[in-house]
Each structure stands twice: as C-alpha cells, then as structure tokens.
Amino acid sequence: MRKKQYIVLIIVLAAIVAALVGVIFGKKAKTAKEEAEAEAATVYVNQFDVSDVTAFTYLLDDNLVMFSLEDDVWTYMGDTTMVLDTDTIEDFLTEMSEVTADSVIEDVEDNSEYGVDSPVQMFAVVFSDGSSLTYCFGSENDIVGGYYLQVTDDADDTNNDTVYLVDSTIVTSTLATEVESFQAEEEDEGSVSE
Numbered sequence: 001m002r003k004k005q006y007i008v009l010i011i012v013l014a015a016i017v018a019a020l021v022g023v024i025f026g027k028k029a030k031t032a033k034e035e036a037e038a039e040a041a042t043v044y045v046n047q048f049d050v051s052d053v054t055a056f057t058y059l060l061d062d063n064l065v066m067f068s069l070e071d072d073v074w075t076y077m078g079d080t081t082m083v084l085d086t087d088t089i090e091d092f093l094t095e096m097s098e099v100t101a102d103s104v105i106e107d108v109e110d111n112s113e114y115g116v117d118s119p120v121q122m123f124a125v126v127f128s129d130g131s132s133l134t135y136c137f138g139s140e141n142d143i144v145g146g147y148y149l150q151v152t153d154d155a156d157d158t159n160n161d162t163v164y165l166v167d168s169t170i171v172t173s174t175l176a177t178e179v180e181s182f183q184a185e186e187e188d189e190g191s192v193s194e
Contacts, residue, residue: 046133055068
C-alpha cells in the first residue's frame with residue numbers, strides 16, 4: 001500500500017512540476033510575443049545610418065550649432081580647435097536616428113495647425129551621398145504631451161504631408177545638449193584626434 005502512495009505522490013509531484021514548467025515557459029513566450037508585437041507597432045519617424053552622417057546641426061539657444069566630419073574626425077564649426085568625443089556624437093546621432101512617433105497625422109494640408117511651418121526646434125543631417133534630412137519641431141501638444149514633427153527628406157518628398165507627435169524629451173533634453181557635452185576629456189584628446 002505504501003508503494004502505491006509513493007507512486008501516486010511522485011505522479012502528482014511530476015504533474016505539478018510539469019504544470020509549473022508550462023506556466024513559466026508560457027509566460028516567457030507570451031512576453032516575447034508581446035515585445036515583438038510592440039516593436040512591430042513602433043513607428044519610427046525616419047531611421048538613418050549614423051555611419052553615413054557627415055554633418056549635422058540643431059538649434060541651441062536660438063543659434064545653429066554645426067558639426068562636420070572629415071577624415072573620421074568630428075569638428076564643431078563654432079570652435080574648430082575643440083576636440084570632440086566621437087562616441088558621444090555617435091550616441092547623440094543614434095538617439096536622433098531612432099525617434100519614434102506616439103501618433104501619426106497623414107495628409108496634412110495646413111502645417112500651421114501643428115506649428116511646423118515656424119519650428120521651435122530643428123535638426124538636420126547631411127549624408128555621405130550628399131542627401132539631407134531635416135526635422136522641424138512645431139507646437140507642443142499640451143493635452144497629451146509631446147511636440148509635432150515634420151520630416152523633410154530631400155531624397156523622398158512624399159513624406160512632407162505627414163506630421164508626427166513625438167516625445168517632448170527630444171526637444172527639451174536631446175536637442176538641448178550643450179556643445180561642451182561633445183567635448184573629449186583631456187586624457188582622451190590624443191586618441192580622439194588621431
């Protein structure tokens with residue numbers, strides 16, 4: 001009789017372990033599926049390859065700050081003696097290349113509704129093939145948060161009637177980056193300029 005009880009107990013424990021394993025793997029599969037669906041639903045404003053960028057500019061305190069890449073060395077055009085940290089610049093450009101939209105407004109007829117005709121902020125990049133891309137940030141949406149953005153891609157003028165609502169931190173944080181933040185640290189200067 002005891003032998004039967006042990007066998008039943010082992011079977012019950014095995015069933016419990018199997019159920020737990022099923023639940024754990026089921027949750028992992030569900031989480032992976034949800035993450036894949038969220039990524040698929042993500043709307044990128046316009047992705048670009050950071051390694052193709054040869055120049056970029058943005059507004060900082062109502063002044064354009066411009067950077068140029070020549071012979072794998074970044075230069076701040078406002079002070080060509082400043083040594084810049086390539087990794088920091090690439091991180092900045094990567095963030096700008098991955099801007100996502102909270103919502104998309106297509107077939108816009110009147111840009112002034114969204115303030116993109118008189119931008120409060122702008123960001124532009126020039127690529128190695130000579131093409132360029134410009135982000136014009138318009139009005140802030142006080143109700144849901146974020147800024148309206150229109151992209152002008154000189155290689156594709158079909159997107160000029162689309163306006164995106166993007167996270168406000170792009171304007172208030174990323175594009176508020178002080179030039180000094182790109183400067184290389186003293187001990188890195190030799191390695192950055194070579």
